[in-house]
Amino acid sequence: MARVAGAVGAAVLLLVATWLSITVGSRPVPLSTVLLALFGDPGATTDAAVVLDLRVPRTAVAIAAGAALGLSGGVIQAVTRNPLADPGVLGITPGSAFAVAVAVGFLGVDSASDYRWYAFGGALVVVIAVSLIGAIGRDGGSPARTTLAGVALGAVFIGITSSIVLADPRRFDAVRSWEAGALEGRGWDDLLPVLPLLAVGAVLALILTRSFNSLALGEDRAAALGVRVGLVRLLAAFAIAFLAGGATAVAGPLVFVGLMIPHVARWIAGPDQRWILPLCIVLGPSLLLVADVLGRVILPPGEIPVGIVTAALGAPALIALARRRAVIAP
Amino acid sequence: MTGGATLGSRPASAAPTTAGPGATRPVRPPRLRSRTVVLALAIGCVLLALVALGLGDFPLDPVQVVQAAFTTDGGFATTIVLEWRLPRVLAALVFGAALAVSGGLFQTLTANPLGSPDIIGFSTGAYTGALLVLTLAGTSFAPVAVGAVAGGLVSALLAYVLAYRRGVHGFRLIIVGIGVTAILQSANTLLLRRASTEVAMEASFWGAGSLSLVGWSQFVPVAIALAVLTPAVFLVSRPLRQLELGDDAARAHGVRVERSRLTILVLGVALIALVTAISGPIAFVALAAPQIAHRIARSPGIPLVGSALVGALLLLSADMVAQHLPPTPIPVGVVTIIGGGVYLLALLVHEARGQR
Numbered sequence: 001m002a003r004v005a006g007a008v009g010a011a012v013l014l015l016v017a018t019w020l021s022i023t024v025g026s027r028p029v030p031l032s033t034v035l036l037a038l039f040g041d042p043g044a045t046t047d048a049a050v051v052l053d054l055r056v057p058r059t060a061v062a063i064a065a066g067a068a069l070g071l072s073g074g075v076i077q078a079v080t081r082n083p084l085a086d087p088g089v090l091g092i093t094p095g096s097a098f099a100v101a102v103a104v105g106f107l108g109v110d111s112a113s114d115y116r117w118y119a120f121g122g123a124l125v126v127v128i129a130v131s132l133i134g135a136i137g138r139d140g141g142s143p144a145r146t147t148l149a150g151v152a153l154g155a156v157f158i159g160i161t162s163s164i165v166l167a168d169p170r171r172f173d174a175v176r177s178w179e180a181g182a183l184e185g186r187g188w189d190d191l192l193p194v195l196p197l198l199a200v201g202a203v204l205a206l207i208l209t210r211s212f213n214s215l216a217l218g219e220d221r222a223a224a225l226g227v228r229v230g231l232v233r234l235l236a237a238f239a240i241a242f243l244a245g246g247a248t249a250v251a252g253p254l255v256f257v258g259l260m261i262p263h264v265a266r267w268i269a270g271p272d273q274r275w276i277l278p279l280c281i282v283l284g285p286s287l288l289l290v291a292d293v294l295g296r297v298i299l300p301p302g303e304i305p306v307g308i309v310t311a312a313l314g315a316p317a318l319i320a321l322a323r324r325r326a327v328i329a330p
Numbered sequence: 331m332t333g334g335a336t337l338g339s340r341p342a343s344a345a346p347t348t349a350g351p352g353a354t355r356p357v358r359p360p361r362l363r364s365r366t367v368v369l370a371l372a373i374g375c376v377l378l379a380l381v382a383l384g385l386g387d388f389p390l391d392p393v394q395v396v397q398a399a400f401t402t403d404g405g406f407a408t409t410i411v412l413e414w415r416l417p418r419v420l421a422a423l424v425f426g427a428a429l430a431v432s433g434g435l436f437q438t439l440t441a442n443p444l445g446s447p448d449i450i451g452f453s454t455g456a457y458t459g460a461l462l463v464l465t466l467a468g469t470s471f472a473p474v475a476v477g478a479v480a481g482g483l484v485s486a487l488l489a490y491v492l493a494y495r496r497g498v499h500g501f502r503l504i505i506v507g508i509g510v511t512a513i514l515q516s517a518n519t520l521l522l523r524r525a526s527t528e529v530a531m532e533a534s535f536w537g538a539g540s541l542s543l544v545g546w547s548q549f550v551p552v553a554i555a556l557a558v559l560t561p562a563v564f565l566v567s568r569p570l571r572q573l574e575l576g577d578d579a580a581r582a583h584g585v586r587v588e589r590s591r592l593t594i595l596v597l598g599v600a601l602i603a604l605v606t607a608i609s610g611p612i613a614f615v616a617l618a619a620p621q622i623a624h625r626i627a628r629s630p631g632i633p634l635v636g637s638a639l640v641g642a643l644l645l646l647s648a649d650m651v652a653q654h655l656p657p658t659p660i661p662v663g664v665v666t667i668i669g670g671g672v673y674l675l676a677l678l679v680h681e682a683r684g685q686r
Contacts (some may be wrong), residue, residue: 160664160671163661299523304523
């Protein structure tokens, strides 16, 4: 019962966040105009144009990216049983961003529909690399090992990406705001090509929820229960790559969204992955929308990229998690 | 001990005395071996420096370099070698050594080959300090350097305090450090967005990590500061060796564990922040050099002197590549990060194999 109430609360939160994202901004648009633009005759006013052409697509991008990142974080934490796992911390979104930077810098790729595949490929390579590095150990991959491997790989990717971008600032003008994780100016053109990737990833993840529940008992017991552990891990890696790669392609390399959301979902729903993962889909967008709205209002007249806001919100969460006894022995 | 120290803290692979085909061969005592290694590395540094001093638009062979350096008539070659090239070559050597020692201190402190200050990101704090000074006080050199050092120290102390829970566990320090770095990165972006164009240009050049602006006037004060820190590093090397054995063993040997840890942390950060203040963040020398020295010297722990020499060699070679290999010179930070990436993959694969 408590988790039903939690789920309803999460849904209400998402509605409120969506509403804020459409109405709040550097250009104040009265409520009636928003309603008219959305549901009535839009007319040709500037206000209606701001709402329909800028805020609604931007909100859709935030919802899609937030859902994908929240869900991919949930999947990573379920598979690795590592409470610190996150597509950003493990180097997956940085790897994805690196692949895009290479595509833009050296292969002449310049539209979202083209670079989504590089984003996905980069994410997939890192997911597999990190899980191999983490999983080869005798103990089936300790959290500390996997986390450090991912962090270190991420540091390399971030460094090389920023070197590539610094080397040719003009060519990267379009990419630079993307690299900072800014949703300003993102729209349907960026979102639509990526949606199929996200949908495939989400379906994969939701199919696997039962297996994740068995995995939580340990690999040996999961195998005894009839779960094909290797296959589940592989499919989960693809799901993570689709979700994190797709989110990176549309919104830039955002960190910590996938770290925080699954913890909130677990707090609401308990240990059952069949509840946790769907909740991640609902909670992720709320976080990203609220962060985006904060970024619009904190520092007028300019905007702060949402990636900066999520980093500032997520870092204290990471520190708090690291201080918990259960995460790191002694 | 679970998890925390699995990546690394391998048992001492010191003397190869285990039985095998070569067991009858006389085994060189480790101390002699490490002295030989130090001597060889030092000679390598001198030779590489002579080559580096000769490279450029006005090429000189090593003999001409030596002649130019010891001629007092102030000819053209002398000016080029002593005034233009020497500060940069010396800076590469000294800064590389300082970065490597900083990395060695951190890796021992966190008992982890990945626990180096560039992975944890303490150079970000130095960047924050430099940016604050640039924004508030303008672009003159000395205050910016002081700001960078202060920023690095404050961020490291913050990480230490936040990671403290009846002692500081290595892995926890790394994770908390990453969190602190993320917050500082956000702050840096905010500062850059508010900054004037002039400040932003200065800051972004600095952010790439380069030695191209180092002349005598920048090098000398930092070299003096590093020289002042050197005896302190030697003083902490004894508790450092004890900490390698684990906290309990160190305590049993009379080491005040947390106090030593804090001292080592402050020293390590001071070293990397001093270098970062001049050159901007140069990644991965601190990560790679101590481990390479450890392997070459086959020492039980991380050898600080050996690390310093390997770091000097690494940074000088990286800077030579950055200056002379591409058609136009690139920042040395780009070279070290690419080389570091290759090194890191090798390290991770090696560690993974070792765990099997």
